[in-house]
Amino acid sequence: xxxxxxxxxxxxxxxxxxxxxxxxxxxxxxxxxxxxxxxxxxxxxxxxxxxxxxxxxxxxxxxxxxxxxxxxxxxxxxxxxxxxxxxxxxxxxxxxxxxxxxxxxxxxxxxxxxxxxxxxxxxxxxxxxxxxxxxxxxxxxxxxxxxxxxxxxxxxxxxxxxxxxxxxxxxxxxxxxxxxxxxxxxxxxxxxxxxxxxxxxxxxxxxxxxxxxxxxxxxxxxxxxxxxxxxxxxxxxxxxxxxxxxxxxxxxxxxxxxxxxxxxxxxxxxxxxxxxxxxxxxxxxxxxxxxxxxxxxxxxxxxxxxxxxxxxxxxxxxxxxxxxxxxxxxxxxxxxxxxxxxxxxxxxxxxxxxxxxxxxxxx
Numbered sequence: 001x002x003x004x005x006x007x008x009x010x011x012x013x014x015x016x017x018x019x020x021x022x023x024x025x026x027x028x029x030x031x032x033x034x035x036x037x038x039x040x041x042x043x044x045x046x047x048x049x050x051x052x053x054x055x056x057x058x059x060x061x062x063x064x065x066x067x068x069x070x071x072x073x074x075x076x077x078x079x080x081x082x083x084x085x086x087x088x089x090x091x092x093x094x095x096x097x098x099x100x101x102x103x104x105x106x107x108x109x110x111x112x113x114x115x116x117x118x119x120x121x122x123x124x125x126x127x128x129x130x131x132x133x134x135x136x137x138x139x140x141x142x143x144x145x146x147x148x149x150x151x152x153x154x155x156x157x158x159x160x161x162x163x164x165x166x167x168x169x170x171x172x173x174x175x176x177x178x179x180x181x182x183x184x185x186x187x188x189x190x191x192x193x194x195x196x197x198x199x200x201x202x203x204x205x206x207x208x209x210x211x212x213x214x215x216x217x218x219x220x221x222x223x224x225x226x227x228x229x230x231x232x233x234x235x236x237x238x239x240x241x242x243x244x245x246x247x248x249x250x251x252x253x254x255x256x257x258x259x260x261x262x263x264x265x266x267x268x269x270x271x272x273x274x275x276x277x278x279x280x281x282x283x284x285x286x287x288x289x290x291x292x293x294x295x296x297x298x299x300x301x302x303x304x305x306x307x308x309x310x311x312x313x314x315x316x317x318x319x320x321x322x323x324x325x326x327x328x329x330x331x332x333x334x335x336x337x338x339x340x341x342x343x344x345x346x347x348x349x350x351x352x353x354x355x356x357x358x359x360x361x362x363x
Contacts, residue, residue, distance in 0.1 A: 007067065
């Protein structure tokens with residue numbers, strides 16, 4: 001596929017998500033509890049927009065990853081991309097676990113279950129592996145692939161009430177933590193894989209139609225229309241399905257409908273950045289979007305004290321005034337991005353470096 005088919009807005013979306021994550025984690029971790037007042041309109045607005053971050057990450061990851069798979073298959077050679085995708089999924093799993101390692105504790109013989117807690121990297125890594133498997137099975141059936149991805153996303157979201165408070169004490173934590181938050185996991189593969197599946201579904205639409213006349217205009221309008229519908233009327237739609245089918249699950253899903261509404265937020269975000277795409281090519285925003293992994297790792301080390309236990313959280317946990325937290329968040333974003341740009345390479349470089357180390361170890 002021609003270079004012109006590259007989706008430049010993707011990097012801008014990733015940059016927005018990673019910057020929102022940086023300030024969100026900083027403020028949530030270090031702001032004093034007395035200021036986390038849900039009756040405060042400023043805090044409420046901040047919390048709402050912070051809630052868009054994770055859905056955006058998962059959706060955009062599914063979109064870009066599957067889009068690249070489809071491009072490789074169209075060129076007649078997707079095996080390297082499949083191999084790379086599986087490697088990347090396993091790598092994200094490994095990095096996710098390693099960021100919760102405290103070397104000093106381990107050297108002293110102290111181990112705890114915190115190491116097994118699941119966070120965003122493990123869930124994205126496992127999601128990529130699932131998408132590779134689905135691609136291998138369905139790559140010859142393009143439209144069926146799209147339908148199944150869309151169906152998986154809907155099932156993940158609608159069935160959320162069934163596993164929302166699931167308890168898996170009879171299953172080892174290393175497995176159970178992917179399905180339950182009762183042991184401290186921040187994310188679980190369900191329902192979050194649903195966002196990756198929807199992102200992958202969107203990628204199939206882009207892949208088939210991106211060269212068509214007026215595709216961009218129609219897609220931008222579609223993002224806004226569907227996004228607004230999901231935000232404002234998805235609960236109404238689920239109640240309608242309940243009234244028609246008398247299936248209680250639709251009503252349960254409608255009564256706690258954050259998944260579809262957040263997907264609506266993501267689609268509107270896509271629409272905004274896709275509309276502004278021509279202004280974002282080769283910009284600093286796009287460059288930040290190319291370094292999401294290194295930025296994530298650096299911020300985790302500085303804020304949470306990965307590997308050593310010494311991070312900002314250790315000294316300033318829930319201790320900052322609002323003004324200090326806001327200024328600190330801005331400085332934190334600048335410092336993390338600076339380190340990423342000047343002392344870390346692109347995600348692609350990191351993947352290739354680790355791959356070479358693995359190959360060398362094998363030999």
